[in-house]
Amino acid sequence: MNRLTSQQRKLAYLACIVVLLVPVIILGRPSAPASRGAKADAGGVLATLRTEHDLGEQSFGNVDPSSATMNLILLGLRGPAANLLWIDLERAKDTKNWARCLSLTNSIILLQPHFQKVWAFNGWNLAYNISVEWDDVRDRYLWVKEGAKFFKKGTVRNDRFTELFWYTGDTIGKKIGRSDEWEYFRQFFLRDPDPKYNVNNEAGPDPELNPDRLDNYAVAKEWYIKAREKHKAPKSVKQHILDESLFLSYPARAEFDMAIAQQKEGIFSKDPWERGFTEWTQVYGQEQILVKATGLERQIFIQLESTLEDIKRRATSEEEQKELIEWTDRYQKIANYPYWRMRALAEAESETAEAHKDLYDAGQAYIAGDTPKSEELAFQGLTRFEKLTERYPNLLTDETSIEEMMIGQFVWRESYRQNNAEDFPETYPLRNLWIEQQPRVQDYEKEFIRRYAGLNR
Structure with a gap:
């Protein structure tokens, strides 16, 4: 290179x-996106990889062009710009500027x-925090839907994040099905109060969340x-919620939640x-659940549906059998597996459905003042x-069942008291349960009064 002239070196550098x-x-x-007369260009190798792995961040967002936030974005300072937006979000929340x-x-x-936590926090904020700030139940439902x-x-944006799929189901299931406004929310999920979803003058569901008009659960x-499928996928981001x-029990x-509702x-x-x-038994109960791992060579998996005979057949030694029994019992209790x-x-069973219906109809008859019917049905x-x-x-021993039976006892007793002059008979259904629950009978009476608002008393 030293033997080259100045002009030759310049040509070599060029x-x-x-x-x-x-x-x-x-x-x-x-x-480059598609434009008039031109097809979309996938770009170079790096651009193709960004698109393939959904890593591209080419949008500046819906930011005011004259704001300080936009100045930071143009300087490549996305982090500080996002922080300013978070601060603005808190201010808007404090001033109740929901739009x-x-x-x-x-x-x-x-x-x-x-950023997974960005989605998790803001989704929760919309569905839980902002929704309760509204008085009209229809407005509350609107913000639950937004969440x-x-x-x-x-x-859609991050299809490898297991937790986001779970949060979507949890919001549609529990937030709609267990809120104080659950009766309205469940109806709205099938028949949205927004007129734009009306079909043939009949209220329909929001197609973005419920295209097939199904129960929220x-x-x-x-x-x-x-x-669950994402959790098991090899390239997914595993969940750390539960x-x-x-x-794995949530499907x-x-x-069960649908049936109870x-x-x-x-x-x-x-x-x-x-x-x-x-x-519960054929899918969840058959899952191979890792409960203990001491290196790759020593991993213990259990199945919650396993019986003692199943464990004995599976175990290769008495020590392993004892260990499997201990871990299976422990995790069955964690999941409340035997109860469910x-x-x-x-x-x-058909008999159970009829028993529930009898007590429900008895309560409705009691509210209507038809105490002879409520007494008979209860x-x-x-x-x-x-x-x-x-x-x-x-x-x-199940608290939910005990409460239902005790409330049924009160419906029957109050109806009997109004219909008959004589004392209660010595024998009646679930008499032993009534006697056993005497220490808590006042709690059940309060719940009976709350449900029926002291009607006919």
């Missing part, structure tokens, strides 16, 4: 620059689309199943209990429950 530009262009050529809250939330996710839609959008189950033994629990609404079907029992197995089995329902407890004794 040739090297041209040669080096070739890989730079191949690797770094940016992508700006939603706008700022959408701007934040455009700047930070691949669920936000989580759903997160699953049925839709939640679909999302829980997707979350212990795996609990996380089956959604069926329908019973409160006066719908007594054994179908969700049957589906839940199958899901027994409950689903009992509830799947006595009939309690008689059915007494027969069920003979086959399923664990029902007498």
Whole structure:
């Protein structure tokens, strides 16, 4: 090179620059969207990889062009810009500027689309925190929907994040199904109060969340199943919300929650209990759950549906058998596995559905002032429950079942007291339960009064 003249060196440098530009262009050529008369350009190798792995962040977000935030973005300071938006979001929340809250939330996710906690926090904020600030139940439902839609959008943008799929199902299931406004929310999920979803002058569901007009717990189950599949996928980001033994139970629990909610609404079907029992025992109960690992060579997996005979067949030594029994028992208790197995089995019987219906109809008759009918139905329902407890004794230790039977006792007793001059008979259905629950009878009486508002007393 020293023997070259100045002009020759310049030409050599120029040739090297041209040669080096070739890989730079191949690797770094940016992508371009489709325009009039031109097709979309995937760009170079790096742009293609960004698109393939969903790592591109080419949008500046919905940010005011004249704001300090935009100045930071143009300088490449996305982090500080996002922090300013978070501060603005808190200010908008304090001043109850909800429209700006939603706008700022959408701007934040455009700047930070691949931070899981950004989606988790803002989705929860919309569905739980902002929704309760409204007085009208329809407005509350609107913001619960916004939260669920936000989580759903997160699953599209980050389809490897298991937790976002679970949060979507949890919002549609529990927030809609267990809120204080659950009766309205469940109706709205099938018949949205927003007129734009009316079809042939009939209210329909929001197609973005419920295109098939299903029960909210049925839709939640679909999302829980997707979350379970993502959790098992090799390249997914694993969930850290719950212990795996609990996380995997949610598809089956959604069926149980649906059945319980329908019973409160006066719908007594054994179908969700049957589906839940199958899901609980044949799918969830057969899952291989890792409970202990001391290196790759020493891992212990259990199945919650395993019986003692199953464990004996599986164990290769007495020590392993003892260990499997201990871990299986421990995790069955964590998941409350035997209880839900027994409950689903009992509830799947026609006699159980009829017992629930009798007590429900008795309560409705009592509210209507038809005490002869409420007395007859309550006595009939309690008689059915007494027969069920003979086959399923664990029902007498289940708080939910005990409460239902005790409230049924109060409906029958109050109806009997108004219809008859004589004292209560010496024998009646579930008499032993009534005697055993005397220490808590005042609590059940308060619940009876709360449900029926002291009517006919």
